[in-house]
Amino acid sequence: MKELVATDNNTSEQHEEMAGGGDPKWQKDAADQNFDYMFKLLIIGNSSVGKTSFLFRYADDSFTSAFVSTVGIDFKVKTVFRHDKRVKLQIWDTAGQERYRTITTAYYRGAMGFILMYDITNEESFNSVQDWVTQIKTYSWDNAQVILVGNKCDMEEERVVSAERGRQLAEQLGVEFYETSAKENINVKAVFERLVDIICDKMSESLDSEPAMLAGGARGQRLTEQPQGNSTPNCNC
Amino acid sequence: MEINNGKYCKIFSKMNEEIDEYDIYHQDFTTVSEWEVFIARIEEILNEWRLAKTKIVRYPTVSKKWISKSEEFSFQGINFKLSYHALEPVSNEESTEDSDGKTIFQELQNGIWDATSHFMDEDDGSPFPVSIWFGLKRYLMFCPEIPLVDGSIIKVVMSSVNIAFANVNCGVPFFVKIREHWQHNYLGFYEDNEYKTSFDVINLKRISNQCSHLTGLVSLFKSKISSPVALDAVMVSAKFSYELKDSEAFAWRKVTHSNEFLSVDGFDVKKLIELPFGSERNPVASILLNAIWPRFRESTIVDSSTFSDIDPLMAPVWKVTLKFRENIACQLSETISKVMNLLENTALIMDTLGLSRSLGIVNPLHKITEAPITISKLVKAAIGQSSNTSEFKGPLPDDLLMPLLYYVFPDAVEDDTFNYPKQLEVEFKSDTNENKLCNYVKTSPESGLVWRLSVTAARLHDAGGLPYLAHFWYEFVQELQYRWEHKIQVPGVAGGAPNARTCLLHQKLQLLNCCIQRVDSSTNQGGNSSDDEFYDCSDDDGTDDLPPWDKPVGRLHRLDNATLKNGAPLYVPQTQDPAPKTEDQLEEDAELMVRLGDDARASELRARMMSASLLSDMEAFKAANPGAELCDFVQWYSPRDWLPDEGGKLGARMLLPGNPWAETWSVSRPVPAARQRRLFDETREAEQVLHFLRSRTVSAVAELLLPAILRVAAAKCHEEGAPRGSVSVGGVDKRRTFEVAAREIYDAEREVCKCLCVRTVFGDGAEGEPLDVAGRSRVLSAAGGALPLPARKEFTLRVKDSVAPQTMRAALSTDMTIIGVFTERIVCL
Secondary structure (H helix, E strand, O other), X not given: OOOOHHHHHHHHXXXXXXXXXXXXXXXXXXXXXXOOEXXXXXXXXXXXXXXXXXXXXXXXXXXXXXXXOOOOEEEEEEEEEEOOEEEXXXXXXXXXXXXXXXXXXXXXXXXXXXXXXXXXXXXXXXXXXXXXXXXXXXXXXXXXXXXXEEEOOOOHHHOXXXXXXXXXXXXXXXXXXXXXXOOOOEOXXXXXXXXXXXXXXXXHHHHHHOHHHHHOOHHHHHHOOOOOOOOOOOOOO | OOOOHHHHHHHHHXXXXXXXXXXXXHOOOOOOOHHHHHHHHHHHHHHHOOOEOOOOOXXXXXXXXXXXXXXXEEEOOEEEEEEEEEEEEOOOOOOOOOOOHHHHHHHHHHHHHHHOOOOOOOOOOOOOOHHHHHOOOEEEEEEEOOOEOOHHHHHHHHHHHHHHHHHHOEOOOEEEEOEOOOOOOEEEEEEOOOEEEEEEEEEEOOOOXXXXXXXXXXXXXXXXXXXXXXXXXXXXXXXXXXXXXXXXHHOOOOOOOOOHHHOOOOOOHHHHHOOOOOEOOOOEEEEEEEEEEEEEEOOOOOEOOOOEOOOHHHOOEEEEEEEEOOOOOEHHHHHHHHHHHHOOOOOEXXXXXXXXXXXXXXXXXXXXXOOOOOOOHHHHHHOOOOOOOOOOOOOOOHHHHHHHHHHHOHHHXXXXXXXXXXXXXXXXXXXXXXXXXXXXXXXXXXXXXXXXXXXXXXXXXXXXXXXXXXXXXXXXXXXXXXXXXXXXXXXXXOOOOOOOOEOHHHHHHHHHHHHHHHHHHHHHHHHHHHHHHHHHHOOOOOOOOOOHHHOOOOEEEEEEEEEOOOOOEEEEEOOOOOOOOOHHHHHHHHHHHHHOOOOHHHHHHHHHHHHHHHXXXXXXXXXXXXXXXXXXXXXXXXXXXXXOHHHOEEOHHHHOOOOHHHHHHHHOOOOOHHHOOOOOOHHHHHHHHHHHHHXXXXXXXXXXXXXXXXXXXXXXXXXXXXXXXXXOOOOOOHHHHHHHHHHHHHHHHHHHHHHHHHHHHHOOOOOOOOOOHHHHHHHHHHOOOOOOOOOEEEEEEEEEOOOOEEEEEEEEOOOEEEEEEEEEEOOOO
């Protein structure tokens, strides 16, 4: 906090304004003001495709072959640097079981990005991708960004979903695609970084195309804590 | 000379600084007097700007944008600014034609002639009117800082610029601004070896007698032309302008008495729903009618000081310009902005009525058990019971209030005029309504209860201010309270659990309906619940001989052919549905989870919090499948954690020590869903909804009502012909979204008003085009059949004699401007 005097001014102002009538989702913990932006991300997909492992690999850089099956919903926080700005990622990990659908979809709203995961060794999890996309469309914002991830690519012998099929599906859905391994730490960081980039791009794009929002946009922008006038194509976040 | 020596040195030293090779070559070091320095300075600048006839760069095509450059210097203590103005070339491609005196002269004369087909009051965007008056594409302007009034100084300046012009052989007409600054008085000239063209301007505060009519102007014109003019050779155009101030007849809609619905006698809900739209006052400030005679010979029309046969009704062309008021106050915008203003009011809405204390809003828990008024007004009205004396009397009279409540709750009366549609459609943002105004504002079913309530509230607020709105809100919540107590569904609300894509008020009503429905079905079930359970278990799978405490209860259906580890068929139990929640509750939940932090302990705590529904499901499963093990449950609940070996085995994840699945399993007892503690406490939830609505601040009530108000208003704008919107809002900040949306409505309404005015006046034609016959008679009848005296008259006189075109134009309004361009042959004797 000491190093970021300028930012702190900015954020404390933001805090006051938010207290007035903003959306609590974007309200920061008073104790934790060490960031310039906060993105809420969600990891979704069928049960046991490796969502929790993926998140632990990214957030703690650890891997355990078996995590307890997530009950309902949980989250982890990771702060990253993007173009000299601290971006706090609030990453929600969801239970994949059918019975938890209603509970987890309630958290879709306000998420800026989704990591939709399937298991390359499990055909059913791949076949469910379309269902998950429908869930996102129904419950999330219009602007939420999605990345399709085929996890467990270290288990080549048990693979049943080819990388090509994953790519095709992603193309068809109009989203980006990665094959990853939480165990071998393949592409885990890349997925999160790419998602953050896409969200930043989208944000600056919508600022460019919405002069009305820019005009008095202080409030709108502070929601995502983007400094005013920051509408360069390569968002400085 | 000596007095000015210092200044001279300054100028000289300045010149020295700017000397380049070219200047050194041409510098005349014999220049000594200030006057000569002055001329030399002008020459220097003209050369620097390359404006000599042989150097000037001409472009084949020019845009309509003016570009300028300027230099400042002083002479005899007066600061001057010399500026050059030219139309910007479209491309840098230079004209292939050589620049010489002849072509430049020809171009200039063509421009002068062409300019006579325009009128003097048009605007071409140039900083000085000389370009539109004389049809110039480029000109030089010499402006003194203080007005040049004295004749001798004007003469000195004019001869200086004349000398400089001739020395440089300048190819651009040169103007000097003279007289007072408010006067548009410019003296201009252009010459080459053969001809001299002078541009004259007279600008007087009063109209001289001779110049007030066409005949006088024609004789003035002829006297200025040095060469002889043929008889009746002068061509005239004229424009008479009439300002029609009383433009009420053009108001596109008469004032609607927007609060008419308040009159009890003629109460008509239709008047209420019909949102006021459009400007209350005529948006047109004035109409300017121009009667134009494009071209006639001087003898055709007589217009002298004693007689005139100029009749505007006979003018070949009529053109109309509308002038709109600065601030067009529109009724719908007004209604909305009044509600928007409420967003600043942080008082409790019930305080407006002085009810907060009696409603126990200060102490909500106390209140819930003893509602001050439990009988709905609607019911009381229906059974004709006279109102309780102690009952709250709001500002709205009953005979106005009742029809409004019946409109919002039409199921309370037998008359089905205002029943809600059976199928309530919610129109979400999609491709079909991509560009609709305000489509980013959360909606609720069109013409559903929230729409009706919001519109009524906005109209009441518009008519009677906050007390009306508050009273209506109070009655609304009372009715909901009554419905909750009597288990009557709220009409006009989409079915099912709260839909987070609809507005919060709608979600709250959905939740209330969920509560009413659950209480209803559980009391219905409650009567024969024991039968149910025992009936349920008397399946034909040989469980009849089991002792009652071990009998399976609450089975839904078999899970395919799955069996328990002990070989018995696996049954999916009846389970409790997850608690329906509104978005604000979900946000609260999420907030709570976030506050726990993200360490392992917090994670465990969250898992425990989330285990309530897991426990419920496990207990229901145990009840439906006596003797089941965790792996049987997992086979149904999380099949990927179940391995089929040896009749069923837990996957690795479920075997981890201390995992919440195993822990929860170990504490769960076989209890069917019907007998479990409810995950969803409908009484608590319903009371919370009612308390939520009752305890809002004025600002929060406005936030609940605005989404529907804005969407209804947007629909109204489209209905009235507003074009599609282009704003899309991605943020989540409610206040900001409302502001953007309200602004969109304000703009749309104003534009629609203007558009309709334009259409009323012009019919299918556009502004600026000549009116058709119908248009002319519309305008004439609006003016009362006769036109007033013209506010401005303009005449253009032109003739082409043996030398060049000669033109003179006069604009007569309260003041008089006469401009003339006369060209003569330079005769050297």
